Amino acid sequence: MKTFIFPVHALSYEKMIEKAEEGLMPNFKKLMENGSYGTSKSVFSTASAVDYVSLLTGCTPASHGIDDFQTNTVQGSIFGRDPEEYGMRRVPPENLDNTRLYTSNDVEVPWVWEVMDKHKSVQLGIFSPATYPAPDLPKDGIWVSGYWNKPQLLKNNERASNNENVRSELLEEYENYPITPSLAIPPSYPENCSTELEYLERKLEVDIEMSEKIQEARFEIFKKEDWDIFLTEEFFCDNIQHLLWPRSKENPFHSSTDEKIREKDLLGQFYRHIDEVLGMYMEELSEDTNIVVISAHGQEESNTEDGMHEQFEKLFEYGIWKGPKKWYFKKEKPSYCPPSRAEHNKNGAYIVSGPDFAENGVSRPISCMDFTPLMLEIYDYEKPEHLDGMVPKHLLK
Numbered sequence: 001m002k003t004f005i006f007p008v009h010a011l012s013y014e015k016m017i018e019k020a021e022e023g024l025m026p027n028f029k030k031l032m033e034n035g036s037y038g039t040s041k042s043v044f045s046t047a048s049a050v051d052y053v054s055l056l057t058g059c060t061p062a063s064h065g066i067d068d069f070q071t072n073t074v075q076g077s078i079f080g081r082d083p084e085e086y087g088m089r090r091v092p093p094e095n096l097d098n099t100r101l102y103t104s105n106d107v108e109v110p111w112v113w114e115v116m117d118k119h120k121s122v123q124l125g126i127f128s129p130a131t132y133p134a135p136d137l138p139k140d141g142i143w144v145s146g147y148w149n150k151p152q153l154l155k156n157n158e159r160a161s162n163n164e165n166v167r168s169e170l171l172e173e174y175e176n177y178p179i180t181p182s183l184a185i186p187p188s189y190p191e192n193c194s195t196e197l198e199y200l201e202r203k204l205e206v207d208i209e210m211s212e213k214i215q216e217a218r219f220e221i222f223k224k225e226d227w228d229i230f231l232t233e234e235f236f237c238d239n240i241q242h243l244l245w246p247r248s249k250e251n252p253f254h255s256s257t258d259e260k261i262r263e264k265d266l267l268g269q270f271y272r273h274i275d276e277v278l279g280m281y282m283e284e285l286s287e288d289t290n291i292v293v294i295s296a297h298g299q300e301e302s303n304t305e306d307g308m309h310e311q312f313e314k315l316f317e318y319g320i321w322k323g324p325k326k327w328y329f330k331k332e333k334p335s336y337c338p339p340s341r342a343e344h345n346k347n348g349a350y351i352v353s354g355p356d357f358a359e360n361g362v363s364r365p366i367s368c369m370d371f372t373p374l375m376l377e378i379y380d381y382e383k384p385e386h387l388d389g390m391v392p393k394h395l396l397k
């Protein structure tokens with residue numbers, strides 16, 4: 001029995017339902033109609049770095065040991081990048097000595113694929129620094145760390161994968177591709193955008209391109225490798241939602257109806273893209289494959305729109321961002337990037353469909369840490385005592 005797993009970073013239950021009903025997600029809809037779906041609740045916090053570890057170990061942070069992106073997080077600190085390493089810093093430079101990113105060496109319990117020692121798993125991506133360095137997996141399983149999903153991660157860090165061939169193949173495919181403009185760092189083309197809407201449209205286009213490139217490269221591995229379990233994360237949903245989440249209030253910076261319509265359509269375009277990625281894989285999967293779509297947390301409209309402006313002020317202040325500082329989207333207040341319109345919430349989403357799963361349609365919520373016991377149950381493994389998650393029996397046939 002094969003299982004295909006598609007974690008969509010920050011996929012929101014509410015938006016998934018809305019976009020599927022609007023007809024933008026035919027593949028998602030098909031799975032929902034032939035399986036079970038509902039909310040997947042985050043554990044303890046809604047920090048992706050933590051929740052993803054809970055998902056892949058079946059444990060709370062108290063058991064697995066990862067409580068944030070990095071150890072010694074300073075309250076009220078900022079996002080920034082240290083170009084010397086692959087990672088992300090959340091503290092002002094004067095505090096860097098006392099802090100470091102969590103790594104997989106800090107994870108105190110086994111990953112689900114380590115427990116499943118009779119099956120070969122392939123895991124590409126997962127947005128947590130604790131996925132680096134790549135662990136060795138049974139049956140020559142393959143693991144590619146997903147933190148930031150950037151070529152530099154693969155290029156500068158041999159241990160980002162436990163399989164050198166796979167690492168070089170992926171690198172070959174997207175080494176020369178433009179770096180993803182991340183949420184916190186303005187992209188290199190702000191001079192070409194004179195309005196927020198233009199920026200958002202360009203950003204959407206670039207992220208879709210980057211996502212396609214990454215998924216197409218992974219698709220080759222998907223077809224070539226022999227696997228029992230294949231996991232590919234769709235990373236960009238989180239990033240895009242932070243910027244494109246529809247405002248409930250009218251956007252005061254839009255003057256024409258055309259702009260309003262264009263903006264309204266943006267998030268839907270991205271959800272359609274996610275559906276197409278899933279469709280690309282589904283076409284190659286045989287009918288008797290289990291499919292799991294899951295997110296470890298969701299998102300909702302932000303009520304602190306100005307938070308990002310403050311973060312940007314700090315990026316300049318600390319000298320972390322050296323790009324152009326001439327970006328003005330707000331008339332009354334200068335800013336360097338559109339504000340984040342969404343923040344994380346607990347309501348991620350799941351869909352399960354395939355031979356092992358019940359066809360309940362809409363179903364009760366699960367915890368994201370129930371994913372690990374669910375996999376162990378399907379493949380008939382004993383549940384180790386350290387698990388905090390439980391088998392969501394209502395999802396099984």
Ligand SMILES: [Zn+2]
Nearest residue numbers: 010238239242
């Ligand atoms: Zn996020």
